[in-house]
Amino acid sequence: MSIKLDNVSTFSGRTDIPGDKSVSHRSLIFGAISDGTTEVTNLLDSGDVQSTESCLRALGAEFKRTQDRVLVTGRGLHGLHPSEEVLDCGNSGTTIRTMMGLLAGQSFSSGMTGDQSIQRRPMKRAAEPLRKMGAKIELTREDFAPITIRGTNLVGVDYDLKVASAQVKTALLLAGLYASGTTTVRGSIGTRDHTERMLPHFGVRIRKTASEISITSGQKLIASPVRVPGDPSSAAFWMGAASIVKDGMVEIENVCLNPTRTGFFEVLRRMGAKIEQEITCESPEPIGNIRVTCQSLRATEVSPDEIPSMVDEVPLLAIVASQAEGTTIVHGAEELRVKESDRLEAVATNLRAMGARIETFKDGYSITGPQKLHGAVINSFDDHRIAMSFAVASLIAKGTTEIQNHECVMISYPRFFEVLRRLSRA
Numbered sequence: 109m110s111i112k113l114d115n116v117s118t119f120s121g122r123t124d125i126p127g128d129k130s131v132s133h134r135s136l137i138f139g140a141i142s143d144g145t146t147e148v149t150n151l152l153d154s155g156d157v158q159s160t161e162s163c164l165r166a167l168g169a170e171f172k173r174t175q176d177r178v179l180v181t182g183r184g185l186h187g188l189h190p191s192e193e194v195l196d197c198g199n200s201g202t203t204i205r206t207m208m209g210l211l212a213g214q215s216f217s218s219g220m221t222g223d224q225s226i227q228r229r230p231m232k233r234a235a236e237p238l239r240k241m242g243a244k245i246e247l248t249r250e251d252f253a254p255i256t257i258r259g260t261n262l263v264g265v266d267y268d269l270k271v272a273s274a275q276v277k278t279a280l281l282l283a284g285l286y287a288s289g290t291t292t293v294r295g296s297i298g299t300r301d302h303t304e305r306m307l308p309h310f311g312v313r314i315r316k317t318a319s320e321i322s323i324t325s326g327q328k329l330i331a332s333p334v335r336v337p338g339d340p341s342s343a344a345f346w347m348g349a350a351s352i353v354k355d356g357m358v359e360i361e362n363v364c365l366n367p368t369r370t371g372f373f374e375v376l377r378r379m380g381a382k383i384e385q386e387i388t389c390e391s392p393e394p395i396g397n398i399r400v401t402c403q404s405l406r407a408t409e410v411s412p413d414e415i416p417s418m419v420d421e422v423p424l425l426a427i428v429a430s431q432a433e434g435t436t437i438v439h440g441a442e443e444l445r446v447k448e449s450d451r452l453e454a455v456a457t458n459l460r461a462m463g464a465r466i467e468t469f470k471d472g473y474s475i476t477g478p479q480k481l482h483g484a485v486i487n488s489f490d491d492h493r494i495a496m497s498f499a500v501a502s503l504i505a506k507g508t509t510e511i512q513n514h515e516c517v518m519i520s521y522p523r524f525f526e527v528l529r530r531l532s533r534a
């Protein structure tokens with residue numbers, strides 16, 4: 109299916125935002141291996157989170173919905189049971205990679221797979237360090253799903269993480285709960301830190317310094333209520349829209365303002381957008397309200413060390429940069445090539461279809477603005493972030509934009525198009 113969108117005269121209003129995807133996955137996984145019942149409020153109800161829930165259900169965890177909350181009855185650290193079926197992780201990289209770590213140290217075997225996109229994404233990055241802990245993991249063609257995991261006794265390791273991936277970091281910390289001794293992760297650990305913040309919330313002691321994170325076995329998780337903050341990666345679309353549409357303004361409530369997630373906010377600010385924020389809660393995750401007002405934008409350079417805190421917003425940044433004065437250059441974003449689609453190619457293909465010039469590199473892009481965009485047929489590549497980024501582009505593209513397979517937004521933001529319509533003025 110596809111959706112047709114026309115350019116707008118302005119974009120303004122107030123909205124709340126669905127629960128954070130990363131925190132939602134973790135609240136279900138940690139709840140499932142806790143002692144007791146974890147009450148989760150504002151859980152993101154989307155395709156990816158449903159994939160995690162159905163895998164955990166197949167492993168014995170129980171989920172009950174009451175009004176606006178989900179109750180997760182945990183099985184304790186050692187109480188999961190084998191799934192009768194191969195676990196289907198759908199489109200979700202977080203589900204498959206983090207659960208590799210969870211399943212490696214169980215006393216039973218598991219199979220995991222997912223959709224076509226998941227089957228093209230690299231899994232060795234998680235399997236390799238887990239194998240150093242003794243895990244028995246077989247990958248298809250040595251890097252891909254379907255995956256077979258033969259649960260076994262694990263041994264703690266000291267691992268230097270080469271890829272900046274919070275999913276792999278989480279897999280290792282989860283495996284560390286089951287491994288004898290201490291597991292230490294060092295190297296590229298400066299990614300989203302929800303796991304490090306949430307495990308202590310469930311009573312687990314971890315040791316964290318600027319250069320390493322350690323976890324020691326023999327601990328258990330105690331059920332603890334989680335209020336999932338609004339997803340900053342979803343809020344980013346409205347912030348981007350308000351920044352590029354004439355007289356744009358948006359107010360967003362209850363957004364997670366964890367600094368490992370707000371790189372895009374900082375870049376947008378540097379480009380000249382007016383962003384006001386008010387913090388309403390500090391711990392375990394900083395949360396607040398933000399207000400973004402359109403002002404003229406100037407280009408910026410994004411350096412590789414900024415990418416982990418805005419990795420999912422790099423496609424959207426290209427749309428914003430197409431409207432900024434000067435040349436915006438992004439480097440260090442090679443990970444985008446192995447996301448739900450090759451996001452650097454997807455961005456370039458679709459921006460060119462809208463009449464823009466963009467140069468791509470192995471690890472980023474360069475785009476000079478401001479450029480006039482025109483409506484076009486957009487290939488979403490079945491990638492939620494591409495569909496939403498180009499829905500934002502459609503707001504300023506002359507004429508009609510048609511986004512193919514727009515329903516892929518169900519992965520992270522099911523009501524995206526409803527909110528887009530509500531905040532748009534024809």
Ligand code: S3P
Pocket residue numbers: 129130131133201202272273274275276278300419420443
């Ligand atoms: C996520 C980590 C990131 C991010 C993904 C969610 C997580 O992936 O792109 O949307 O919840 O840990 P990587 O770990 O591959 O960087």
